[in-house]
Amino acid sequence: MGKSTGFLEYDKELAHVREPLERIGDFNEIHGMLSKEKQEIQGARCMDCGIPFCQSGIILNGAVSGCPINNLIPEWNDLIYRGKWKEALNRLKKTNNFPEFTGRVCPAPCEAGCTAGINGPSISIKENECSIIERAYAEGYIKAQVPEIRTNKKIAIVGSGPAGLSAADQLNKLGHNVTVFERYDRVGGLLMYGIPNMKLDKNIVQRIIELMKEEGINFITNTNVGKDYDVDSMIKEYDAVILACGASKARNLDVPGRDLKGVHFAVEFLRANTKSLLDSNLEDENYISAKDKNVIVIGGGDTGTDCVGTSLRHGCKSLVQFEIMDKLPLERAANNPWPQWPRIHKVDYGQEEFEALYGKDPRVYGINVKKLEGDEDDNLLKVHTVDVKWEKSQNGRYSIIEVEGTERIWEADLILLAMGFVGTEDYISKAFGVELDKKNNIKAEYGCFRTNVDKVFVAGDARRGQSLVVWAINEGRAVAEKVHDYLLK
Known part of the structure; x- marks a missing residue:
């Protein structure tokens, strides 16, 4: 201790x-x-x-x-x-x-x-x-540990994020033959293309991938299962399939002008930036640039912070981050005692960098976007907002109330939508025929992880929705145990 x-x-x-x-x-x-x-x-x-x-x-x-x-x-x-x-x-x-x-x-x-x-x-x-x-x-303590005995069981894992990788690691250690399918050109899923390099250097990701390859895990990239790889063939060829494809369906902004040029999901922005960085140190210009642009980030979570940090590194002209929620208190409230997660105001790396440049926090709280305005060529020009407050009803639920007279117009050339995710991609569930729950996640009980389709399991964000890396590892390890039990029957 x-x-x-x-x-x-x-x-x-x-x-x-x-x-x-x-x-x-x-x-x-x-x-x-x-x-x-x-x-x-x-x-x-x-x-x-x-x-x-x-x-x-x-x-x-x-x-x-x-x-x-x-x-x-x-x-x-x-x-x-x-x-x-x-x-x-x-x-x-x-x-x-x-x-x-x-x-x-x-x-x-x-x-x-x-x-x-x-x-x-x-x-x-x-x-x-x-x-x-x-x-x-x-x-030099870390060395490849190749299983001494191999079973004749073959497992396909769809998705190479933390859930898929931890499941693969566990099942490989048990001697099973594991193949991980990744739709992009590099292995790592969220770890590779969802988290910027300044938070997680991609050499760290590649280091563990190379070790896992040496231990016998097979990785297949540039293969989008459900689109360019037949699902029926996969289920026939493999003894078990684990869907660990994440919850990458981004929450959209349902306002007039959403389709204007210059409005992008945060995941598009971050993924393209990391790929270009790794491919050419951004010299190929195959990314969404924030350079010399008025940037508005909509969303106050980790992904929003990553958009702030990336936009500053591009050299944006101006930046503001919208948050529909109220600003959290600086210290724990009476109804948020230890050992609960502290719901307090925090300054992450992106906001810290903005403050170092401009002397203030980029976040605006209690604000909601009403519409987007563009020019005759459909280029984004302005964002119309209104301030909001949260009121608690008699049934205990909170609702958003617009504050009269608080309408504002903001100049914008680039909007990055970082408002969270609403489940796994539709084509995955349709291709495998798996049921979804009320939150558009693939339906399976925690601790069981079996879908309604024989042989097919699910774990990580694809099952639980957008969550933490550590929860993905938790579920990857747990689903591996259940798949192992299933294969021994």
């Missing part, structure tokens, strides 16, 4: 983050790492709390608190403190297939549930985790 008095003796110290005005000049990762000695001190801060909520992964008030994959956090914190890094790796890998991903892009619900965080700063769990895996690579 680390040093029992460490949280009293040592201050929380995080790794260096590159200065905003420096990092907006490139797409390199923004976070560094602490030295070995300093990281071991951070491991010592893990207190002997008795009940490690950090590894609970429980849902409280609609959000997860603690780690959904139940990482053995106190154990590997203690091992870091004692300088036993290889043993810490072994404990970490027991529950987490890809700590190099979660240690970079997970929002760390573990730290929200950390007992030390009740009256002070939590343990730096996320950075401790990342340091374990990166030190393991540096020290």
Whole structure:
């Protein structure tokens, strides 16, 4: 459990983050790492709390608190403190297939549930985790582990995001023959084309993919199952199929002028930017550029932040980020106690960069788009908005009320829609004949993962809807166990 008095003796110290005005000049990762000695001190801060909520992964008030994959956090914190890094790796890998991903892009619900965080700063769990895996690579602890015995079972996994990769990793370790299908030109799904390089360097993704190939997993890219790969043939050829294709159907903006030139889904913008960056360092210009444009990002989540950060790196003329919700409080409200996920105002890397440039936060809260206006050639020119407030009805539900007299008009050349996702792509469910739930996700019970179609399972965002990378890993591991049981019958 680390040093029992460490949280009293040592201050929380995080790794260096590159200065905003420096990092907006490139797409390199923004976070560094602490030295070995300093990281071991951070491991010592893990207190002997008795009940490690950090590894609970429980849902409280609609959000997860603690780690959904139940990482053995106190154990590997203690091992870091004692300088036993290889043993810490072994404990970490027991529950987490890809700590190099979660240690970079997970929002760390573990730290929200950390007992030390009740009256002070939590343990730096996320950075401790990342340091374990990166030190393991540096020290040569990570080596391909090829199964000694192979079964005669063949499994197809549709989608190479975190759910598909974790399922593939688990099933391959059990000796099954796994083939992962990816519709784009590079493996990684969300990890490759959904998260910008400054948050997750694509060399980190490629590093694990090469290791998985060496361990015997087969990857097939540029293959869109359900469109250019026959589903019936797949079901006949393979003993089981796992749909891990994500929830990539973006929520649209239903207002007049939506079809004007210059209005794009955030995923289109981010994917094209990353592909061009990897293909040519943006020299091929095969991406949606924000350079010298008045940019409006609609949506206040992680994807919206990524659009802000990317637009700033392009050299946009101006930028504003619309959020239909009210601004959250700076501190926990009375109805949001520990160990619930803290619903408080946060400044992410994109907003921090904008503020460094312009001295203010780019976000405008409580605002709704009414219509878009263009010129005679259908080029986007203006955005019409109105301020809104949220009122609670007698039945406890909130509704949006427009505030009279708050209409505004904004200049815009580029709108990026980052309003979340509404389920998996329609063609996937139609091609496989799988049922959908009320939220347009592929229907299957958690813990079972079987669809209404024989042999076909589903996991990750395709089943649960838009969620965290760590939940995708959770479901990928769990569906692998159920597929293994199914194949043994």
